[in-house]
Amino acid sequence: MNYLIYPLKIMNITQGYDDNYSHKQHNSGTPKDYPIDDNGGSSKKDAYFYCPCDEMVIKKIYGLGTAAGNTLWLESTNPVVTPSFKDYVSIIIVHPNDADFKGLKVGQKFKRYEKIIMEGDDGKATGYHFHISVGRGKLVGTGWMQNSNGIWIIRTTKGGVKPQSAFFVDRKFTTIKNDQGIKFVYLDDEEENTGTKMYVTKSLNVRFGPNTSYRAVNSLPKNTEVTVYENNGSWSRISDKEWVSSNFLTKDVPKTIYKTKKTTAEALNVRKSPNGKILKEKAPLPTDTTVAIVATSGNWTKINQDRWVYSFYLK
Numbered sequence: 001m002n003y004l005i006y007p008l009k010i011m012n013i014t015q016g017y018d019d020n021y022s023h024k025q026h027n028s029g030t031p032k033d034y035p036i037d038d039n040g041g042s043s044k045k046d047a048y049f050y051c052p053c054d055e056m057v058i059k060k061i062y063g064l065g066t067a068a069g070n071t072l073w074l075e076s077t078n079p080v081v082t083p084s085f086k087d088y089v090s091i092i093i094v095h096p097n098d099a100d101f102k103g104l105k106v107g108q109k110f111k112r113y114e115k116i117i118m119e120g121d122d123g124k125a126t127g128y129h130f131h132i133s134v135g136r137g138k139l140v141g142t143g144w145m146q147n148s149n150g151i152w153i154i155r156t157t158k159g160g161v162k163p164q165s166a167f168f169v170d171r172k173f174t175t176i177k178n179d180q181g182i183k184f185v186y187l188d189d190e191e192e193n194t195g196t197k198m199y200v201t202k203s204l205n206v207r208f209g210p211n212t213s214y215r216a217v218n219s220l221p222k223n224t225e226v227t228v229y230e231n232n233g234s235w236s237r238i239s240d241k242e243w244v245s246s247n248f249l250t251k252d253v254p255k256t257i258y259k260t261k262k263t264t265a266e267a268l269n270v271r272k273s274p275n276g277k278i279l280k281e282k283a284p285l286p287t288d289t290t291v292a293i294v295a296t297s298g299n300w301t302k303i304n305q306d307r308w309v310y311s312f313y314l315k
């Protein structure tokens with residue numbers, strides 16, 4: 001899973017988003033963002049910002065050679081999993097010094113745990129630290145905007161998010177020295193959530209989001225065994241991106257159970273019979289769609305009702 005984790009090895013937050021110092025201006029205006037300052041453990045210049053998810057890309061660099069605080073914009077190249085949502089995230093980092101931007105350029109990508117940049121004190125900072133602000137979604141326009149207090153805040157498709165809603169703390173990576181009372185969710189607690197096995201009680205639609213405004217991409221037959229990783233209202237998430245209505249799931253184990261596989265093709269044709277007429281409804285199936293194995297015939301797999309796919313594209 002592409003978890004978003006806290007990006008520093010030592011968490012030593014010197015200013016939360018919610019106190020009465022400079023960050024108040026960020027979250028009392030509109031729109032809001034929720035920055036934290038973290039000095040990485042000490043007043044020394046010794047902490048790095050590490051790539052906190054599978055991959056991030058530099059979208060913008062601002063302030064080099066000027067009096068303004070140097071600012072770096074990062075965006076995840078894929079949706080990440082946070083304690084509160086699954087989406088793209090964008091992060092603003094302020095204060096690294098000019099010299100530490102050497103070798104960094106827009107478009108550069110970083111993999112999880114790779115060092116991105118060192119803390120600094122550029123732009124009237126009181127000491128070496130990172131000012132970190134997270135937004136849900138991709139960056140919009142110039143990546144920042146002035147709020148109603150005239151303060152520059154991160155600008156993304158879905159707006160600023162609080163650090164505890166954005167980052168898990170991976171205890172194997174980050175040691176907490178001071179969290180300023182912010183309650184973070186530990187990654188190992190999340191990882192223990194290996195899901196709950198449940199069974200489909202009625203042929204039901206699978207969607208790429210937790211409501212009916214998302215198109216039905218497939219359907220699963222009664223007695224399909226699924227794993228539920230997350231609930232959202234009356235919707236259950238059964239894979240990274242697939243959701244079904246919770247009303248048609250039960251923990252009661254049926255007599256017949258259909259196991260599932262995932263599609264591997266980009267657009268897998270669904271047919272009325274083995275090698276038969278190609279169906280249009282809920283088809284073709286996108287990659288990584290969960291399908292039930294209802295029956296097989298030669299190289300063909302029956303996935304629900306009279307719907308068949310070529311078994312070569314299932315794993």
Ligand SMILES: [Zn+2]
Nearest residue numbers: 035036037131
């Ligand atoms: Zn700050």
